Amino acid sequence: MVRQLNQMQDWARETRIIHGRIVVLALMMLVIMAGLLYRYFVLQVLQNDQYRAQSDRNRIAVRTVAPTRGVIVDRNGSLLAINQPSFTLAVTPERADDLAQTLTTLRELLDLSDQDIALFLDTRKRRRAMSPVPIKYRLSDEDRALIAVNKHRLSGVSVASELTRFYPEGDLVGHALGYVGRIGIDDVDDTKKDEYRGITHIGKVGLEAYYEDVLKGGVGVSRVETNARGVELDVIDRIEPIAGSELSLHLDLGLQRTVAQAMGDMRGAVVAIDPSNGGILAAFSNPRYDPNKFVNGISFDDYAALRDSRDSPLLNRVIQGQYPPASTIKPMLGLQGLNRNVISIDTRIADPGWYSLPGDPRRYRDWILRLRGTGHADDMNLRESIAQSCDVFFYDLAHRLGIDALAESLDEFGIGSLTGVDLPSEKRGILPSSEWKKRVIGSNWYGGETLIVGIGQGYTLATPLQLAVATSALATRGTAYKPKLVASVAGTALPPEPLLDVTAPADYWSEVVAGMVDTVFSPRGTAAGMRTGITYSVAGKTGTAQVVGIAQDATYDEDILSEYQREHGWFVGFAPAENPEIVLAVLTENTGGGSTAYPVARAMLDYWMKQNEQ
Amino acid sequence: MSNDFSRNAHVSSRELGSRTRILHALHIDLWLMLPLIALSVSGLFVLYSASGQSDTMLMTQIRNLGVAFFVLLVTAQLKVATLKGVSPYIFSITVVLLIGVAFFGVGAKGAQRWLDLGFIRFQPSEVMKVAMPLAVAWWLSKKALSPARRELLIAFLMVSLPSLLILGQPDLGTSLLVAISGLSVIFMAGIQWRYILSMLFLTGLSIWPAWLFVLKDYQKQRVLTLFNPESDRLGAGWNIIQSKTAIGSGGWEGLGWTQGSQAQLDFLPEGHTDFIIAVLAEEFGFRGVALLFLLYVLILVRGLIISWRAQSSFARLLAGALIATFFFGLIVNLGMVSGLLPVVGVPLPMVSWGGTAMVSMMIAFGMLMAISTEHSVTQAMR
Numbered sequence: 001m002v003r004q005l006n007q008m009q010d011w012a013r014e015t016r017i018i019h020g021r022i023v024v025l026a027l028m029m030l031v032i033m034a035g036l037l038y039r040y041f042v043l044q045v046l047q048n049d050q051y052r053a054q055s056d057r058n059r060i061a062v063r064t065v066a067p068t069r070g071v072i073v074d075r076n077g078s079l080l081a082i083n084q085p086s087f088t089l090a091v092t093p094e095r096a097d098d099l100a101q102t103l104t105t106l107r108e109l110l111d112l113s114d115q116d117i118a119l120f121l122d123t124r125k126r127r128r129a130m131s132p133v134p135i136k137y138r139l140s141d142e143d144r145a146l147i148a149v150n151k152h153r154l155s156g157v158s159v160a161s162e163l164t165r166f167y168p169e170g171d172l173v174g175h176a177l178g179y180v181g182r183i184g185i186d187d188v189d190d191t192k193k194d195e196y197r198g199i200t201h202i203g204k205v206g207l208e209a210y211y212e213d214v215l216k217g218g219v220g221v222s223r224v225e226t227n228a229r230g231v232e233l234d235v236i237d238r239i240e241p242i243a244g245s246e247l248s249l250h251l252d253l254g255l256q257r258t259v260a261q262a263m264g265d266m267r268g269a270v271v272a273i274d275p276s277n278g279g280i281l282a283a284f285s286n287p288r289y290d291p292n293k294f295v296n297g298i299s300f301d302d303y304a305a306l307r308d309s310r311d312s313p314l315l316n317r318v319i320q321g322q323y324p325p326a327s328t329i330k331p332m333l334g335l336q337g338l339n340r341n342v343i344s345i346d347t348r349i350a351d352p353g354w355y356s357l358p359g360d361p362r363r364y365r366d367w368i369l370r371l372r373g374t375g376h377a378d379d380m381n382l383r384e385s386i387a388q389s390c391d392v393f394f395y396d397l398a399h400r401l402g403i404d405a406l407a408e409s410l411d412e413f414g415i416g417s418l419t420g421v422d423l424p425s426e427k428r429g430i431l432p433s434s435e436w437k438k439r440v441i442g443s444n445w446y447g448g449e450t451l452i453v454g455i456g457q458g459y460t461l462a463t464p465l466q467l468a469v470a471t472s473a474l475a476t477r478g479t480a481y482k483p484k485l486v487a488s489v490a491g492t493a494l495p496p497e498p499l500l501d502v503t504a505p506a507d508y509w510s511e512v513v514a515g516m517v518d519t520v521f522s523p524r525g526t527a528a529g530m531r532t533g534i535t536y537s538v539a540g541k542t543g544t545a546q547v548v549g550i551a552q553d554a555t556y557d558e559d560i561l562s563e564y565q566r567e568h569g570w571f572v573g574f575a576p577a578e579n580p581e582i583v584l585a586v587l588t589e590n591t592g593g594g595s596t597a598y599p600v601a602r603a604m605l606d607y608w609m610k611q612n613e614q
Numbered sequence: 615m616s617n618d619f620s621r622n623a624h625v626s627s628r629e630l631g632s633r634t635r636i637l638h639a640l641h642i643d644l645w646l647m648l649p650l651i652a653l654s655v656s657g658l659f660v661l662y663s664a665s666g667q668s669d670t671m672l673m674t675q676i677r678n679l680g681v682a683f684f685v686l687l688v689t690a691q692l693k694v695a696t697l698k699g700v701s702p703y704i705f706s707i708t709v710v711l712l713i714g715v716a717f718f719g720v721g722a723k724g725a726q727r728w729l730d731l732g733f734i735r736f737q738p739s740e741v742m743k744v745a746m747p748l749a750v751a752w753w754l755s756k757k758a759l760s761p762a763r764r765e766l767l768i769a770f771l772m773v774s775l776p777s778l779l780i781l782g783q784p785d786l787g788t789s790l791l792v793a794i795s796g797l798s799v800i801f802m803a804g805i806q807w808r809y810i811l812s813m814l815f816l817t818g819l820s821i822w823p824a825w826l827f828v829l830k831d832y833q834k835q836r837v838l839t840l841f842n843p844e845s846d847r848l849g850a851g852w853n854i855i856q857s858k859t860a861i862g863s864g865g866w867e868g869l870g871w872t873q874g875s876q877a878q879l880d881f882l883p884e885g886h887t888d889f890i891i892a893v894l895a896e897e898f899g900f901r902g903v904a905l906l907f908l909l910y911v912l913i914l915v916r917g918l919i920i921s922w923r924a925q926s927s928f929a930r931l932l933a934g935a936l937i938a939t940f941f942f943g944l945i946v947n948l949g950m951v952s953g954l955l956p957v958v959g960v961p962l963p964m965v966s967w968g969g970t971a972m973v974s975m976m977i978a979f980g981m982l983m984a985i986s987t988e989h990s991v992t993q994a995m996r
Contacts, residue, residue, distance in 0.1 A: 014759045018804065021802045022921055029914050033911060036952070039954060040952060043895075044865055044895060045866060051862025054859045055862075055875055225879070
């Protein structure tokens with residue numbers, strides 16, 4: 001009985017305890033459930049507007065639609081720069097479960113360098129949230145297959161198809177075209193950021209850079225409904241992109257090929273101009289590089305090789321190579337000598353093979369002295385001096401002009417001034433004068449230096465393009481146009497712009513041109529080797545540019561000079577001699593002289609004259 | 615003795631309606647069963663939408679539910695005395711299995727939760743959700759309530775060992791639920807308030823060392839993100855921001871079934887599992903949420919009533935603990951999805967996609983029904 005009673009007492013007590021706790025539990029549940037319900041009420045009803053807007057922002061993405069970059073074609077419509085569909089591998093860091101793991105896996109599968117990864121991480125910092133960051137361009141079919149098969153291991157990885165720049169001719173026109181590259185931090189300033197939204201590449205060098213604004217086109221915008229992975233589901237509205245303008249060049253691809261073939265392995269630069277409008281028919285610099293390598297980021301090693309090469313393949317020698325113009329300026333000086341009445345057509349100068357200033361024992365040697373031990377002849381007139389490149393005649397002419405008139409004379413032919421060609425980073429060369437020397441070097445001008453300038457040596461430097469433009473003023477008897485690679489933009493022809501205007505009596509021009517024709521066609525002409533089998537008339541001038549100064553008493557010995565100290569060869573000229581259609585300037589580096597330059601000119605002229613007959 | 619009770623029940627419950635009689639025969643508690651069914655069915659609609667209208671996922675979930683309700687019915691047939699009798703054994707075996715997991719377990723994503731016995735792979739931690747309240751209720755009901763200090767000490771050991779093992783897997787969500795299922799028995803058994811208060815105090819004190827030494831980086835990240843989701847809006851904050859956006863954009867009426875842009879356009883992560891209420895909130899609005907709350911409240915109330923009326927202290931402790939555990943899982947989910955609690959992997963009971971958690975939950979409801987119908991029968995006898 002007692003035990004039973006105890007049990008009943010226990011039961012009652014336990015019931016009281018547990019019921020008490022159930023009440024506490026029930027109250028807790030009531031309070032917490034009510035609190036949670038209120039939380040949902042706040043979010044859903046009180047803050048509904050705010051979250052609705054947030055949801056719309058999520059849902060609707062503003063997509064930029066990149067325009068197609070303008071293509072570049074040569075004068076006959078051959079494609080020089082086009083846009084090719086290619087596949088780009090991108091990673092959206094927010095989508096990756098483990099970014100480091102994804103990158104490791106990608107490196108196992110594909111050929112990715114440290115530099116690719118570094119570039120990716122760098123790009124990542126600068127793009128908009130949730131957008132894919134490119135990591136490898138131009139995926140091969142094999143790459144794409146590998147990615148597809150390993151998709152499950154590659155969270156956040158996507159493959160997009162896009163148009164990439166491609167230069168079908170590779171390195172042939174590389175220097176002139178330049179290249180586009182991925183937009184870097186400093187490429188676009190803040191004011192232009194919107195214009196480049198959605199555009200991945202920008203012209204960095206060459207025509208691509210110079211005509212960036214017309215090639216680029218206008219970015220389109222579309223508002224799209226997307227899911228959280230950024231996949232477009234529906235287009236809400238759209239402003240179409242405006243394609244970039246097509247550039248049509250004066251350049252003739254066939255002529256360019258001819259140049260490349262004729263130059264072979266020789267370093268140097270070749271440029272051909274249409275004298276009637278300044279259009280550049282060929283522009284060639286050797287050694288070359290393939291601009292395609294730069295489009296999607298050149299590897300560090302490749303770039304270092306190009307940058308550090310002693311042969312400077314990145315240099316566009318046509319506009320950036322500065323060389324002593326040497327004897328190529330003799331026709332211009334001859335004309336200016338006549339013009340300024342310091343000589344006449346009949347003036348003859350005694351030529352012992354050297355020249356010296358009155359009261360100065362120093363002998364200024366003619367180049368012929370070292371070959372023959374004497375001068376070109378007993379005495380020389382202007383026409384003969386041009387044809388045979390007589391230094392003594394031009395020492396005398398330079399002395400008669402004096403440095404300032406000499407500098408003025410060359411300045412009228414554009415030496416030392418930018419040509420204003422439609423390429424970035426043109427060099428202006430050096431046209432020395434007494435004023436220049438005082439300003440730059442800080443000392444007075446010596447009479448002997450005038451003589452050296454008179455044969456295009458010394459301080460004087462010019463680019464091949466400058467000499468071509470100057471020569472085109474000789475070809476047209478006075479007028480040269482601003483050189484241009486581009487003939488028309490989106491079908492609209494660019495008008496020729498006069499650049500040089502040299503006035504002289506007709507018989508002066510004829511005399512100088514006659515001297516240049518003799519250069520090729522007279523037996524003693526310095527380019528006489530060029531005339532064999534020629535079917536058209538040519539006016540030309542050779543030049544031999546010294547790279548190292550020769551001391552007064554030393555003799556020039558090719559054998560002891562290293563390759564890079566040997567003289568450069570020049571040939572400038574035009575054809576036909578009357579009514580010229582083409583002007584050209586050829587420079588061959590460290591080849592010892594002009595005899596390596598005129599065969600290139602001959603090959604070009606053969607091609608051009610034959611083509612124009614048809 | 616209980617066998618006699620049920621046999622007699624058939625004979626002597628003639629005055630009860632025939633429908634009630636059948637339910638009693640099947641050990642079904644109608645007021646618990648109805649909201650469970652309503653919840654499951656509405657859950658299927660939400661899941662269909664959340665899964666991107668996947669028929670296969672819908673069919674799988676229906677099958678899961680079928681299995682779960684079958685398990686519920688089977689469990690409901692067990693006698694409370696049987697439950698009490700087997701509880702120490704189930705508990706001990708499960709602890710051994712958990713230790714086994716720690717040494718021989720298999721898993722994915724850095725967590726080791728599964729035990730591969732060759733013929734079957736399963737998660738002992740899920741079993742522990744049921745084994746824990748059974749065992750603690752068994753232990754504490756052996757002596758008179760409220761428990762003495764020695765009983766309490768052992769009960770706390772029984773709670774902490776499995777919880778720590780599960781925490782180490784690591785599985786913070788399940789570990790919490792298992793601990794709660796044991797602690798709520800201790801609470802129901804009438805542990806003195808001063809113990810409760812001093813424990814809360816100690817817990818408060820231990821937050822700092824726990825932060826330094828116990829929580830993994832990703833767990834800390836979740837807590838930090840809770841306070842400032844915008845600090846990492848594309849990383850850890852993404853889930854919270856997107857789910858709040860989904861809930862908030864639902865408004866009163868919702869955007870309509872399968873019309874929620876957050877859910878349908880994949881902005882909402884884990885929309886078919888842990889975050890499924892955000893889908894419901896977006897598509898059915900506050901009205902839908904309120905209705906869902908109502909169903910849960912019905913279940914909670916019924917659970918408390920069952921506990922209140924149960925015929926033994928063991929049954930009362932067990933029923934109270936089961937419903938408290940259910941409640942805890944529910945509020946953790948509701949709280950984390952609405953940005954009030956850190957994101958721990960706790961599903962929304964009866965609605966979220968997934969089979970294992972649902973089965974262990976249905977075993978719990980089966981036990982509640984076993985307790986409830988035993989009590990009805992006894993009452994009918996009187």
